[in-house]
Amino acid sequence: MPAEPKQREDNKHTVSPEERRQAFKALFSYAKPHRKSFLGVFICAFLAISADLLQPFLIKYAIDEKVLFGAYGPKILIGLAAGYLLLEALSGVFSYVQANLLQRVGQSIVALLRKDLFKHITGQSMSFFDRNSMGGLVTNESSDTETINQFFTQVLFSLVRDGLSLILVIVFMFALDVRLALYCLILFPIITGIAVAFRKHLRSCYQQARSLLSRLIAFTAENLSGMSLIQSFHQEQEQEDRFTNRNTSYLKANLREVRASVLFNRSFDVLGNLAVAFVVWLGGFAVLDQQIEFGVLYAFISYIRQFFQPINQITQQWNTLQSTTVSMDRLWRIFSTQPEVKEPAPEETKTLAPAAVRGRVDFNQVRFSYVDGQEVLHGLNLHIQVGEFIGIVGTTGAGKSSLVNLLARFYDVDRGSVEIDGTDIRRLPQQDLHRIVGLVQQEPYLFSGTIVDNVRLFQEHITREEVIKACRQVGAHPMIKRLGRGYDTKLSNRGSGLSAGERQLISFARILVFRPKILILDEATANLDSQTEQLIQHALSVVAAGRTTLVIAHRLSTVQHADRIIVIDSGRIVEAGSHEELLQQDGYYAELTRHSRLQHNAPNVRVQG
Numbered sequence: 001m002p003a004e005p006k007q008r009e010d011n012k013h014t015v016s017p018e019e020r021r022q023a024f025k026a027l028f029s030y031a032k033p034h035r036k037s038f039l040g041v042f043i044c045a046f047l048a049i050s051a052d053l054l055q056p057f058l059i060k061y062a063i064d065e066k067v068l069f070g071a072y073g074p075k076i077l078i079g080l081a082a083g084y085l086l087l088e089a090l091s092g093v094f095s096y097v098q099a100n101l102l103q104r105v106g107q108s109i110v111a112l113l114r115k116d117l118f119k120h121i122t123g124q125s126m127s128f129f130d131r132n133s134m135g136g137l138v139t140n141e142s143s144d145t146e147t148i149n150q151f152f153t154q155v156l157f158s159l160v161r162d163g164l165s166l167i168l169v170i171v172f173m174f175a176l177d178v179r180l181a182l183y184c185l186i187l188f189p190i191i192t193g194i195a196v197a198f199r200k201h202l203r204s205c206y207q208q209a210r211s212l213l214s215r216l217i218a219f220t221a222e223n224l225s226g227m228s229l230i231q232s233f234h235q236e237q238e239q240e241d242r243f244t245n246r247n248t249s250y251l252k253a254n255l256r257e258v259r260a261s262v263l264f265n266r267s268f269d270v271l272g273n274l275a276v277a278f279v280v281w282l283g284g285f286a287v288l289d290q291q292i293e294f295g296v297l298y299a300f301i302s303y304i305r306q307f308f309q310p311i312n313q314i315t316q317q318w319n320t321l322q323s324t325t326v327s328m329d330r331l332w333r334i335f336s337t338q339p340e341v342k343e344p345a346p347e348e349t350k351t352l353a354p355a356a357v358r359g360r361v362d363f364n365q366v367r368f369s370y371v372d373g374q375e376v377l378h379g380l381n382l383h384i385q386v387g388e389f390i391g392i393v394g395t396t397g398a399g400k401s402s403l404v405n406l407l408a409r410f411y412d413v414d415r416g417s418v419e420i421d422g423t424d425i426r427r428l429p430q431q432d433l434h435r436i437v438g439l440v441q442q443e444p445y446l447f448s449g450t451i452v453d454n455v456r457l458f459q460e461h462i463t464r465e466e467v468i469k470a471c472r473q474v475g476a477h478p479m480i481k482r483l484g485r486g487y488d489t490k491l492s493n494r495g496s497g498l499s500a501g502e503r504q505l506i507s508f509a510r511i512l513v514f515r516p517k518i519l520i521l522d523e524a525t526a527n528l529d530s531q532t533e534q535l536i537q538h539a540l541s542v543v544a545a546g547r548t549t550l551v552i553a554h555r556l557s558t559v560q561h562a563d564r565i566i567v568i569d570s571g572r573i574v575e576a577g578s579h580e581e582l583l584q585q586d587g588y589y590a591e592l593t594r595h596s597r598l599q600h601n602a603p604n605v606r607v608q609g
């Protein structure tokens with residue numbers, strides 16, 4: 001299978017208008033299954049607004065027909081009062097139903113979006129995680145999806161509800177008096193002009209505040225993860241000063257935003273009162289001239305007040321629309337990234353039943369680079385027999401991890417191939433490959449959960465007994481028994497309560513439980529005391545039995561008994577053979593051994609790395 005050329009997307013890639021259109025189209029596809037609920041929301045909104053707007057009409061009727069002055073006796077008056085209360089109640093009920101329905105739809109959409117995003121991110125290749133920071137992805141998963149919720153529950157809804165409300169107010173005003181309504185419409189472009197101008201200023205305040213907040217969060221996150229460094233170099237005061245600078249800038253930006261917002265809202269109120277005065281002045285003359293009735297004027301004054309509210313609401317959504325666009329761009333960039341490591345095409349796929357795999361591994365003329373033009377492995381050949389124990393040594397940056405990363409298919413080779421039992425691993429479904437190749441990382445990752453959960457990785461079909469048996473075999477049982485609640489002890493924060501050696505033992509037990517035919521071990525660099533060292537050596541011999549094993553060794557003692565030791569230097573295998581053979585050759589490996597002995601003056605010789 002020929003290697004495909006690398007297509008790595010640029011981190012700073014900007015979203016084109018066409019891509020944005022597609023992004024919004026994709027977003028609306030999430031809303032599609034909720035069409036009926038949206039229709040329900042809009043019907044409820046329409047009914048609530050209508051009930052609201054009918055109230056001034058009732059009062060107008062009561063004034064103009066002299067009901068308020070006892071013209072028809074108390075019965076009609078009571079009837080009108082009851083009608084008014086009924087309209088108020090209906091408006092309340094429909095608003096309540098509409099708000100609930102809308103929140104339910106918005107939350108359901110966002111829950112699904114979050115799920116899809118999580119699935120998409122976990123399906124990405126390692127190169128994706130090289131390019132995207134953890135903090136950024138967490139923001140995408142949490143706040144960007146939340147902004148999308150606001151788009152549905154605020155922006156879209158406001159456009160419809162307030163737009164509808166505005167239209168109905170205008171209709172009611174025309175129904176009352178065409179001339180007065182026309183005068184009022186003159187206000188429309190003035191109000192909109194002011195609102196748009198103000199919003200522009202508000203938007204820039206808002207954007208500035210958001211970007212300062214992002215800076216503050218990034219600074220905090222960076223400091224938390226580098227806390228040990230800060231404390232060991234006594235950098236607390238410097239970091240506090242830098243934090244204070246950022247914090248003060250954010251505070252100022254926030255206050256600026258609040259000032260602009262208050263000014264805008266108060267200006268709108270003043271404008272509203274001026275409009276009322278204008279209507280009272282014009283309408284008052286019309287009442288005096290007996291061109292309109294007093295009730296009409298009363299209703300007009302009520303409507304003119306309601307005229308301002310929706311315009312204000314709609315313009316307020318502008319900020320949310322802005323942040324939705326930014327979030328949408330960010331999410332779209334992730335959703336449109338396809339994993340570089342792809343599943344094989346159906347006609348290329350070869351299934352290897354994990355149980356039937358023997359465990360032969362071949363690296364054939366492998367060339368590989370993380371970044372175009374900077375090759376890390378240069379035409380590397382390595383043929384590993386079934387059940388062979390291979391030690392891989394070499395200085396820092398030699399390419400040891402890169403080699404095993406290719407076998408786990410975290411990345412694909414640029415040229416050449418990696419084969420298991422003679423099958424190119426690019427032809428294997430990834431799920432099968434990951435059952436065949438097991439990995440114990442340099443810093444074993446532990447999830448929040450019990451020891452049992454961590455050994456069986458939350459797979460309920462693996463029994464507790466199997467877990468305990470595996471832990472006994474690797475020698476982790478006594479250590480686990482000493483923990484507060486034994487196998488049910490809850491680990492948190494990546495198992496920070498356990499030592500590096502203990503975490504490694506747990507990850508060895510995982511291997512026994514999942515039984516991969518090929519094992520990759522990136523040995524921990526941490527200094528281990530001799531007792532833990534013995535425990536780990538024993539556990540390694542247990543998990544390596546009957547498996548093809550590749551161990552990246554940072555302590556040469558770990559691989560002294562390996563069937564074969566591979567020495568890698570600058571992306572090439574420079575020596576290969578058993579410990580004794582390599583010492584006899586008196587080449588690079590012998591040099592490494594001498595160097596490590598001199599450096600550490602200890603029986604457990606180490607190589608840099």
Ligand SMILES: Nc1ncnc2c1ncn2[C@@H]1O[C@H](COP(=O)(O)OP(=O)(O)OP(=O)(O)O)[C@@H](O)[C@H]1O
Pocket residue numbers: 130370371376394395396397398399400401402403608609
């Ligand atoms: N994710 C990455 N993106 C870009 N370059 C990388 C990446 N990982 C490793 N490299 C580079 O590839 C080269 C080989 O790195 P690799 O991690 O394979 O070395 P190593 O022998 O395992 O080193 P160590 O013993 O320090 O783990 C180095 O020059 C390194 O800087």
